Amino acid sequence: MTELLQDIGLSHGLAVFIAKAVGVMVVGAFGLLWTLLGIWIERKAAGRFQDRLGPNRVGPFGLIQSIADTVKILLKEDLMPQGADRWVFNLAPIVSVVSVMLIWAVVPFSGSWIGSDLNIGVLYLVAVGAFGTVAVLMAGWSSNNKYALLSAFRSVAQLVSYEVPMVLALLVPVLLSGSMSTQTIVEQQHIMYLLAVPLTVLIFLTSGQAETGRGPFDLLEAESEIVSGFHIEYSGMKFGMFYVAEFLHAFTIGVLTAILFMGGWRGPFAEDVPLLGFIYLMIKSMVAYMVLIWVRMTLPRLRIDQLLDFNWKFLVPLSLVNLLVVAFVWKILPDTDQINSFGDALVPTLVLLVVNIALIAGVGAILRERGRRERQRVEARLTAAESAAAGD
Amino acid sequence: MDITVESIVFLIFGVLTLGSALLVVTTRNLFHGALYLMASLFGVAGLFVLLAAPFLAGVQVVVYIGAIAILIIFAIMLTPQVTAMRSVRTAQWPVAVAVAVIFFALLVSVVTPLMDELGVDDFAADFTQENPPDVPADSLVRLGEQLVDPQQFMLPFEVASVLLMAALIGAVLLVWPEGTRSTPPGEAGDD
Amino acid sequence: MSLNEWIFIGLFFALSWILPATPIVLGKILAPRRPNPVKHQVYECGVETFGDTRVQFRAQYYIFALVFVLFDVELVFLFPWALAYNQLGLFALFEMTVFIFLLVVALVYTWRKGALTWA
Numbered sequence: 001m002t003e004l005l006q007d008i009g010l011s012h013g014l015a016v017f018i019a020k021a022v023g024v025m026v027v028g029a030f031g032l033l034w035t036l037l038g039i040w041i042e043r044k045a046a047g048r049f050q051d052r053l054g055p056n057r058v059g060p061f062g063l064i065q066s067i068a069d070t071v072k073i074l075l076k077e078d079l080m081p082q083g084a085d086r087w088v089f090n091l092a093p094i095v096s097v098v099s100v101m102l103i104w105a106v107v108p109f110s111g112s113w114i115g116s117d118l119n120i121g122v123l124y125l126v127a128v129g130a131f132g133t134v135a136v137l138m139a140g141w142s143s144n145n146k147y148a149l150l151s152a153f154r155s156v157a158q159l160v161s162y163e164v165p166m167v168l169a170l171l172v173p174v175l176l177s178g179s180m181s182t183q184t185i186v187e188q189q190h191i192m193y194l195l196a197v198p199l200t201v202l203i204f205l206t207s208g209q210a211e212t213g214r215g216p217f218d219l220l221e222a223e224s225e226i227v228s229g230f231h232i233e234y235s236g237m238k239f240g241m242f243y244v245a246e247f248l249h250a251f252t253i254g255v256l257t258a259i260l261f262m263g264g265w266r267g268p269f270a271e272d273v274p275l276l277g278f279i280y281l282m283i284k285s286m287v288a289y290m291v292l293i294w295v296r297m298t299l300p301r302l303r304i305d306q307l308l309d310f311n312w313k314f315l316v317p318l319s320l321v322n323l324l325v326v327a328f329v330w331k332i333l334p335d336t337d338q339i340n341s342f343g344d345a346l347v348p349t350l351v352l353l354v355v356n357i358a359l360i361a362g363v364g365a366i367l368r369e370r371g372r373r374e375r376q377r378v379e380a381r382l383t384a385a386e387s388a389a390a391g392d
Numbered sequence: 393m394d395i396t397v398e399s400i401v402f403l404i405f406g407v408l409t410l411g412s413a414l415l416v417v418t419t420r421n422l423f424h425g426a427l428y429l430m431a432s433l434f435g436v437a438g439l440f441v442l443l444a445a446p447f448l449a450g451v452q453v454v455v456y457i458g459a460i461a462i463l464i465i466f467a468i469m470l471t472p473q474v475t476a477m478r479s480v481r482t483a484q485w486p487v488a489v490a491v492a493v494i495f496f497a498l499l500v501s502v503v504t505p506l507m508d509e510l511g512v513d514d515f516a517a518d519f520t521q522e523n524p525p526d527v528p529a530d531s532l533v534r535l536g537e538q539l540v541d542p543q544q545f546m547l548p549f550e551v552a553s554v555l556l557m558a559a560l561i562g563a564v565l566l567v568w569p570e571g572t573r574s575t576p577p578g579e580a581g582d583d
Numbered sequence: 584m585s586l587n588e589w590i591f592i593g594l595f596f597a598l599s600w601i602l603p604a605t606p607i608v609l610g611k612i613l614a615p616r617r618p619n620p621v622k623h624q625v626y627e628c629g630v631e632t633f634g635d636t637r638v639q640f641r642a643q644y645y646i647f648a649l650v651f652v653l654f655d656v657e658l659v660f661l662f663p664w665a666l667a668y669n670q671l672g673l674f675a676l677f678e679m680t681v682f683i684f685l686l687v688v689a690l691v692y693t694w695r696k697g698a699l700t701w702a
Contacts, residue, residue, distance in 0.1 A: 016587065024594045028602050074610050082623045083636070088427070090607075097603035098596075105595040116591040119532065123450035123662055124592075130458030134430060137465055141423050144636045145625050153469065153644055160462060160651040167658045175665040180532070233625075237610030241603045305701035308647070312699045316654070316690070320683055323661075327668060327676050337669035401593070441589050451659050459648075459655040466648040469640040536667025539660070540675040550678065552660065553685040556653045560689035563649050567642045568698045 024105075027115050031104050035244050036066040038251055041286075042293060049297035070240070078236035085142035092139035093234065093241035099131035100248045107255060108183045110265045110277035121182040122170050125256065126163070129211070132249070133159050136230050139242070143233040151220045152230035154304060158220065159211060161311045166207035168319035172200040172326055173260045178337070186264035190345040194261045196352040197326055199359050201261045203319050208253035209292055210311070212246060216299035217307060254289030255281070262288065318363060329355050402442055409435030422468045430461045444527045447535070646698045650690065657686050 040055065040063060047054025055062030080089060106121045108114040118124050133156055140152020174180055176196070177188035194201050210217040213229070220229040231242045258264060262284045265277030302310070329352055330336050339345050412432035419425045433456040440449035528534070538544040625636075664671075664679055693699055 017590065020591045021594055023591065024598050028595070028598050032602055070606075074606070074613050075615070076610070077615050077617065078610060079622060081625050082620075083625070085423075088424075093607065094600060094603045098599045101599035101602065102592075102595065105592055115595060116588045118446065118588055118592070119529075120446045120450045123447065123454065126658075127450045127453035127458065130453055133458065133462060134427075137462070138427070141637075146627060146636050146638060149636060149638070153466070153640060156462060156466075157644055157647045160459070161647060163458075164651065164654045164658070168661075171658075171661055171665045174662070175668045178533075178666065178669040180662070180666055236614055237607045240610075241607060244603070308699065308701050312650070312690070313694060317687070320687065324676070324680055324683065327665075327679070330668070331673050331676055446589070447663070455652075455655055455659055459652040463645070463648045463652050466640070466645050469637070470642060470645055471639070532663055533667045533670060536663035536665075537670055539663055540667075540671060540678045542674075546678060549660070550682060550685075553657070553682040556656060557685045557689040560650060560653050560686075561692050564646065564693050564696055564698050567646055567649075568696055 023115060027104050027107075028101060031101055031248060032244070034251075035248055036070070039069075039247055040066045042247065042289075045290060045293050046297050049294060073237055073240045076236040078238060079233075081144050081233045083144040084233070085144070088138045088142035090238070092135050092142060093231075093238045093245070095131055095138060096135035096245040097241050097248070099128055099135060100245050100252055102128040102131070103252050103256070106182050108186050108259065108264055109281060110274035111271055113274055113278065114183055117181055117183045120180050122174050122180040122185075122260075125182075126167055126170065129163065132211075132245075135245075139234070140230040143230075145233050148230050148232045151232070155213065155220050155230055158213070158217065158304075158307060161308060162207040162210035162217075162315075165203050165311065165315040165319040166211060168316075168323050169200050169204035169207065170260065171323055172197055175323075175327060176330065182259055182264075186259055186266060188339065189263040189266060190339060190342045191349045192261060192263040192266075196349040197261070197322075197356055198353070199322055199356045199363070200319075200326070201257065202360075203315065203322065204257060204261070205253070205288070205292065205295075207311075207315065208257070209295060210307070212250040212253060214246075214250055214292070215296040216302050218296075219301050219304060219307065222301060250292060251285070251289055254287075254292060255285040257288035258284035314367075322359065325355065325359065326352065398442060402439070405435045405438035405442065408432070409439065422471075423465065426461060426465045426468060429464065430457050433457050433461065447532055643698070643701070646693070650693060650699075653686065653689070657683070 043065070044054040044062070055065035058064045058068045080086065103125055105115040106118055106124055108117070136152050136155050136159065140149045140155070143149070173185050173193055176193060177185045179185060179188065209215075213221060222229075231239060234242060258281055264284070265281045267276065267280035270277035270280055330348070333348050333351060335344065336348050339348070409432050412428040412435065415428040416425050416432060419428060433452060437449040437452040437457075440446070440452055539549050540546055660682065661679070664675065668675070
């Protein structure tokens, strides 16, 4: 495209600029339009997981449901509570969407389709996540509502806590590929990392689910028991933007899983046909995303103490051990610094897989034991309370 | 000094950094102050990118905006009656100004010989030159190598860990009062 | 690394503000607007709100934020290490284990002290 623009007589700098600008619009518009379809897919899938139909009235298979919702939400009156911090209140939903959209700038859609192949790609992913945390604080503070503020602070405690295991999981593909560029990580996956380090993928998905604040980590929103979380005072399109940000973030976790652990756009003939690579990426992202929805629709909600305990007393130590074990195995295996083909990757992948299965088995045993002890503890407390009541 | 794209972006980030920093100290709302601080820190990250140090830019955002600014906001919420706080002009402000000026002079006196040593005589001209020397592609890998190299930065690297440990233990010791273990006796050992 | 890669990021940053702002502005134009003071009152569990909204929080939030800050700084050190790992010897892994171990000691101290237990 740059060459084309230069042919019609533009200077090189301007041509690059215009090409980049067009790229930005394509990626950005794709992100927002995908949301409309994605929300429909998610609601349909969620319905099936819960043995109901999902949206099916508006248009064929309820396909136009999202558009109808958009129109509805556009026509809702936009309220701002008394005493709200006007500027901060208005900016918060925008910052929330921005933080998620920025991730898409480094997503390699295909061998040659990537917004910007930064050499600090993975660190960039972590960095833009910081804006999401800021958006939550801004919304909670500016709403002039105690519940919004409380929820915002608890949300932030949750977000920052789960960022630690998430980054530790992100470091594993960086270590295996020796690069932070998202494109290089994809290219290095001659065998997808999912097969080599399944435990890391589990850690990533778990902390990713918590980062998006979805079930079973949605105790701060808990739409079936309390009203809402930090965005309780938002209505109309501003609420809509928080909704979009949440959906897009959740789907982006799926995309990142596909890129970092499932080989991204790689697949048969993807090198020659970029569109094919894009389709592979979307299919893989959808698979990862469906796993997340499945978990969300299946597991009951956690309490805040359980949520924080689970992170600091289990997930963080586990991901530290996981990183060190993967690093150790990677070092004692020969020739792991030169993996250029499927054959090179085969032995390390198998060894890592065996080690990971052993780790997962050990972790499972620990978790079962903890669960058993917790049940006994609660039971003992209940019997004590009962006998005390009987004694009166 | 020619006007290039870089110099315009530099100006934008410079104004963002300094302007927000000024607002941090002049705003009366503590929370707004924290937000301006984030904007200022973000401006510094932008300057790092312009200096072809994207890793530092990433670290700047991750650590300062993502963690320290959040910590500051949490600290704001620890103060009783946040909104009732009024900034009062005390008699100490001339002292504060004097301290600030002295520190600025100190900084300048430290940085100026350093720039001579590095051979930077005209900072602005050096910055806006047409083709600055490329940063080696493997600079980040070299950073990683030198961090753990016993000949280079291994000791500072490990000492950093000791510092982090001491900071956490010290903070918990200060913040968490003795004898407020929330777990009932007899169960404390296993969780 | 040329700055060209960052032009895209800069443009993307600028545009990503416009994209969510557009529907909000559109909503402002299309949506009805009938402000009235009762509508804008803050609702709190069926009663009118009392006292100041920005209440004082517990110190425990600060502990979690602090533990996070320290781990965050640690993670930043891990990035160049992981990046250069293929070029490093086994000794580098040992060093990193010591580095992480020291921080885990601090985490265990916080844990034992009961500061990580939400109450």
